[in-house]
Amino acid sequence: MNGKMLVGAIEQCDLPEFEINGLHVRIDTGAQTSSLHVDNIEEFEQAGESWVRFDIHPDIHKVESIVRREARVVALRKVISSNGTFQKRYLIDTRLCMGGEEWLIELTLTDRSGMSYLMLLGRQAMGDHMIVDPSREYLLRS
Template identity: 50%
Template sequence: MKNKTIIGNLEYIALPKLGITELQVRVDTGAKTSSLHVDNIKKVLIDGEHCVSFDIHPDSHNVDTVKSCHAPISDIRKIKSSNGTVEQRYVIKTPVVLGQQKWSIEITLTDRSDMSYLMLFGREALGTRFLVDPSAVYLG
């Protein structure tokens, strides 16, 4: 426990390979996998590699800001959402930066437009690096 960083239930992360420098996320230890709200999801072939292209709104307060991204498809999984519905989602693997730490995580891509936060940061992404203080925000 000595080497773990304490983070809050809301944090800012960067997804450098996607060109996202600051994205507010909800840290959710109840969610196994991280999920990201994206629009216009399309499977594409780039240099012979199966990829997914999508649009993201990195600033939740300005939906006019759109960033077009693409990433190799790491997997396609059936995910059960918090309301119990099962959805098939593309999974990408990408580096993430939180505070002074950088590592790779898996993210499922989905429509989270009816949710308060663009991204859930799940327990697989947290790994053994962090402890979560649910009463705090922006500690990382």
């Protein structure tokens, strides 16, 4: 597999810059860009750059648990949502940890409250790091 990790359709990851561990993520080879469910996005300026503050529910089973985080905005991206409509989303860079590896990914911030998983991992984030077996789940736990 040329050094690539084998992952299933659902895995767990960490987002260390947001102090989020064990986040269940949907692996989606049909999506170009990864997305993270956030609430209460607030744009602000810091040192002449655009930043956002937002709330994250790090545990889907404990929705009352909310953490407030900040990130520098890389771009405002026009994205086609799962229902086929265009949305403008903030694009940020952050570090992703999976399978003992860590790398930088692009992540859009959006409302995924109607979805089963708080994060979707798209092709850009997968890069040369993984191969997906869509018939399995949680292969990195072993």
